[in-house]
Amino acid sequence: MRNIAIILSSYNGDKYLSEQIESIINQTSKNWNLFIRDDGSTDSTLSIINFYQEKDSRIKLIHDNLGNIGPLKSFEALMRRVENYDFIFFCDQDDIWKKHKIEVSMSKILDMKNEYRLVYTNFENFGTKEMTSGKFYPETFQPNHKNLVIQNWIYGCTMVINNKLLNITKEIPNEAINHDNWIVNVAQIYGDIEYLDDVTVLHRIHENNVTTSNTNPLLRRFNYLNKIIMNKRENKFVLLSFLQKLIDIQLTVPTDKEYIYTFLSALENNRFRKMYVLLKNKFYAYSTMRTLLFYFTIL
Template structure:
C-alpha cells in the first residue's frame, strides 16, 4: 500500500481540488493520511467532509494538535504511518491522474535490481501553473535551470539549486528507516524534502522521472521566482555586490553539515561552491 501524507495549514482555498486529484488517480492502492497543523480557516471542515465521504481512503490524524511547521508535520505523519511506500503531498497543487501509477512503476523497476533492504526514492519534474491552473511553464526544470542529474553527486546536489521537490517524491519503507529520525533544518536552508534527498543520495538510491506529474501552483509564499533560468546569475550578482552573502552561505553549509548523520567534507563543499561560482561568472559575461 502507498501512504500519501498531506499536511495542511490554512489551505481552504485549494485543498479540496488537491484531494479530488488524488481520488482520481489511476492507481487505487493508496491511502491518504492528513494532519492539520493548526489552521485558522475552514480547512478542517473541508477535510472532514472528504474523510466522511471516503472513509476507506482518507484518515485524519488528530493525535497531535500542536502547530509544528510543515517539515515536522510531514515527518510526524511519516513516523506514525505504516505502509510499503510513501508520498508527500502539498495542499495547493493538483496531481496528474497517473502520477501515483508512473512513480510507483519506476520505483518498482529500481527495486527489481536492488536488495529489498536498500532505501529507494524517486522524484519527477513539475508543471508550473498560476493560481487558476493556467500553465506558466510545462517544465520547472527547464524553466528554472534545474538539473535532476545532479542527484548522482552528493556535493553537486548540496551546492546547487535543487530539482527534487517533496511533492513529487515517492520512497519505500527501507528509505523511511534511513530518514528517521528527522533533524529539522528548515531555518538553515532546506526542509524535510531536502533531508530525504540528501539521505537517499548518500545512503540509498535516488532516481528521477524526466516528465512532470504534478501541477505546481504558484501563489503567495510558494512562488519559485519570476526570473526563470537566471537563478545562478542573480545569486552571483548579489554576492559580487555584497560579499558577506558568501560567508553567510558558507555558515549555512557548516550548520547543515553538523546535522547530517554522516561525514560531509568541508573541502569538497568549498570546491563545488567555487566551481559553481566560476560557471555562473562566465555565464554572466559570456
C-alpha cells in the same frame, strides 16, 4: 498489493485543498491511504478534510497535541505515522496531481534495486499570468545528484520513497530547512535517486506558497540575494552542520558516494584550496546563479 501512503500537511488551505484531494481520489491507482495533518488552520480547512474523510475511508485526519509546528516538523510527524507503509508519497495542499502520478511513479520505483530508493518526476508550474506552460525540467536535463548538497532542485511534491528510506529519514534535523532537502540528500548518499521525465504534478504558484511567491520576480530575486549576503556566516555554519548530520547516520557510505567526505573536508580548508578541490570535483548547483551564490557563501 503494495501499501501506499500519501502524506499532506495542511495549513489554511481551504482555497485549493478540495481540488488537490479530488485529484488524488481520481488516480488510476486506487490502493492508497491519504494521511493529513493540519498545522493549526484558522479557515475552513478542517471542515474540508472532515468532509472528505467521511466521503472516502482512505482519507484520514491525524490528531495530535503538537499544535502549529511548521511544515518541516509537521511532515516529520506524518512520516512517523506511516512507518509500516511500503511506499510514501509527499503532497502539497495546493497542487493538482495528474491521474497517472501514482501509477508511473510506482512503476519506476519498483524497478529500482537499491535498498534506499527515491523517484521524482517532472512537473509544471501554474497559477499566475507570468507562468509559461511546459515541463519544469527541460528535455536536456541530465541531473548529477551529488550536487544536491549544494542546491536541492527536487520538489517534495513530485517524490515517492520506499519504507527503508523513510526509516532513516524520519528524524529531520532543523538544519535541513525543509523535509525534502533532508530526504533527498540522505537518498543521494546512501541510496539511489531516479528521475522520471513525465509531468505528474501541476504545481500551483500563489502568494502563500511556502517555497515561492508570485511577487515581482526582480524584487523576489533582490530579496533573495540580499538575504544570502546578510546571512553569509550563518548559512555557512548551517551547511556544515547539515553535512555532519548526513554523515552521522549510522550507515556505511558507499564507495561511489565518498565524494561527500571530499566535499566536507574541502569546506574546512582555506579559501584557495577549497575552491580548487570543489571545482576540480565539479561541484555545481542547478543554475549558474546558485553556483555563484554557493561559492560566495563558503569563501
